[in-house]
Amino acid sequence: MDLERKAPPLAVIVMGVSGCGKSSVGERIAAENGLPFLEGDQLHPAGNVEKMARGIPLTDDDRLPWLDRIGAEIKTAQKASQGLVVSCSALKRSYRDRLRQAGDGRLAFVFLEGAYDLLLSRMKARQGHFMPATLLDSQLQTLEVPTGEAGVVTVAIDNALDDIVALACQRLNGMAVKGGD
Template identity: 45%
Template structure:
């Protein structure tokens, strides 16, 4: 089983994804660790990524998912996956299947979270470009990020197949 925890930067993908992986006794993959140094440098400078930047990144994540599936592991992936084509690439290529959890929130809340974190290369100035790129999924478990972490986790677990 693959569970994709997606949303814009600052939505809580890593926090919720790690907690979900622990609850499911699954491996956790952080999509940010698959970015090339060029992608990280670009985002650090406040330049949004485009599809030519994202496809190799998504392919690297897909290879890690394929290995996990071959090894018979459950995986929780924290990844922005802003467009449907990106989600399809991650969850439908090579026979992969999974579930999508969309962490959705108000832009002001997300911007405040981004401004309050340290050590992340994604500046809050890129939030508008992420929101403009976002194609909300039609086939996802949609979660309001204004809720407490434990409440979010309980809701996701109750909505995933047993």
């Protein structure tokens, strides 16, 4: 797949709850397409990271500055005529719409969907991540599944990483071929 040659540069948000594999999948999508990858968690204000590390769920007010920082990175890449792949939970439609506005119509989402038990086991197995497994329930309660939203492809996470990435790239490429939406 070649996202940049099919249409003007595309920004891709790899989204889902914690433990779904946003970073791993995002890094691979970026690498396979020669695009930069941005770990969205690195843009969280320190207060957000501290709050999550203590097991306290973020509020909309906590997330909005973080989403705006991600949006600014997307705008910067697009102004430079570059594609970009970003990991970002983008749990609510209002968050995705905020990012879409920043992406000026050249933004797609890869929603990584998985069963609770799989997500929980992945979170418990992680080493050195600030997000405790106790916040999975809160994330799932906040999640507004993007079913039916334009510019979103959904990929199940119960496959091997290579298969998840290949399917995501195939579906993204299909969107670009159909007119770049």
